[in-house]
Amino acid sequence: MEPLLGVKIGCLFSLLVLxxxxxxxxxxFKWFQTATATGRHRxxxxxxxxxxxxxxxxxxxxxxxxxxLEGIESEIQKLVIQVSxxxxxxxxxxxxMMNRTxxxxxxxxxxxxxxxxxxxxxxxxxxxxxxxxxxxxxxxLLESLALQCCPGAxxxxxxxxxxxxxxxxxEPHSHGPLPSPSRxxxxxxxxxxxxxxxxxxxxxxxxxxxTVAATVQLCLAILAHKGLVVFGVGLRLVQVGTGSRWAMxxxxxxxxxxxxxxxxxxxxxxxxxxxxxxxAQAVLEGxxxxxxxxxxxxxxxxxxxxxxxxxxxKWGCVAAGFAFMAFIALWA
Numbered sequence: 001m002e003p004l005l006g007v008k009i010g011c012l013f014s015l016l017v018l019x020x021x022x023x024x025x026x027x028x029f030k031w032f033q034t035a036t037a038t039g040r041h042r043x044x045x046x047x048x049x050x051x052x053x054x055x056x057x058x059x060x061x062x063x064x065x066x067x068x069l070e071g072i073e074s075e076i077q078k079l080v081i082q083v084s085x086x087x088x089x090x091x092x093x094x095x096x097m098m099n100r101t102x103x104x105x106x107x108x109x110x111x112x113x114x115x116x117x118x119x120x121x122x123x124x125x126x127x128x129x130x131x132x133x134x135x136x137x138x139x140x141l142l143e144s145l146a147l148q149c150c151p152g153a154x155x156x157x158x159x160x161x162x163x164x165x166x167x168x169x170x171e172p173h174s175h176g177p178l179p180s181p182s183r184x185x186x187x188x189x190x191x192x193x194x195x196x197x198x199x200x201x202x203x204x205x206x207x208x209x210x211t212v213a214a215t216v217q218l219c220l221a222i223l224a225h226k227g228l229v230v231f232g233v234g235l236r237l238v239q240v241g242t243g244s245r246w247a248m249x250x251x252x253x254x255x256x257x258x259x260x261x262x263x264x265x266x267x268x269x270x271x272x273x274x275x276x277x278x279x280a281q282a283v284l285e286g287x288x289x290x291x292x293x294x295x296x297x298x299x300x301x302x303x304x305x306x307x308x309x310x311x312x313x314k315w316g317c318v319a320a321g322f323a324f325m326a327f328i329a330l331w332a
Contacts, residue, residue, distance in 0.1 A: 135290020207265015
């Protein structure tokens with residue numbers, strides 16, 4: 001067995017084991033269930049959830065969005081260059097024909113400047129931001145359709161009802177409005193899908209590395225943030241009231257995504273990865289980033305920051321989680 005292949009197989013099993021352990025840890029221990037937590041235990045879980053929210057925020061901006069923008073910009077530039085070269089060939093043919101007619105009629109035309117202006121406009125258009133926004137609105141549309149067709153999907157989760165009941169017990173004179181319907185389970189599914197796409201591309205990047213050093217460096221960077229991200233996913237599944245069996249199945253499916261991507265990278269012959277599928281991969285990464293940002297801003301952060309207790313401590317935990325992801329982005 002070649003050393004590079006052995007290292008990549010080791011990375012495959014490392015990604016699988018770490019994801020399973022970190023994801024199943026909050027699912028298998030009742031200590032992480034917020035519905036039965038009170039007092040100091042509940043405050044600790046709240047701060048832990050805020051740290052998880054900061055990690056998701058960092059992953060969304062510093063990893064998924066940054067990688068999607070870089071990939072889309074690179075692929076769009078390649079596409080524009082290819083199209084421009086073909087257009088230049090056609091313009092060359094047209095210019096030769098016009099030179100012949102110009103010698104007869106004495107006319108003078110100049111379309112070269114307009115062509116350059118059009119090319120620069122195509123190059124400067126924010127394609128990456130557009131694709132990420134499309135991912136955001138795509139999930140928004142799916143959620144709206146689900147709630148329109150199945151009004152029962154907007155019902156409050158068991159966890160939210162228990163939390164509201166606990167709040168009434170602790171504050172019997174509170175007459176505030178009932179919290180808005182929870183869409184936690186639906187958004188948890190969207191979170192899993194977007195992370196699954198991202199995990200496949202992470203594994204694919206590891207599988208396509210040409211040297212042992214590059215493979216180990218990238219794998220360590222992925223492992224450094226993968227464990228915390230999957231732990232946050234497991235914690236989120238527990239908080240929205242997902243059953244243990246479904247939560248374990250979700251973590252298992254997420255854990256398999258990076259190894260699947262790595263295996264695909266091993267199966268791709270050297271040099272084939274530069275083909276036409278690069279743009280499709282970049283677009284999928286952009287859509288996944290948009291869906292991830294949707295869930296982060298509309299579900300995770302509002303839920304963690306809704307309570308009035310310890311706002312500065314919550315801010316510190318969110319900032320700490322984001323800062324760690326920003327630090328990991330130096331290598332990932």
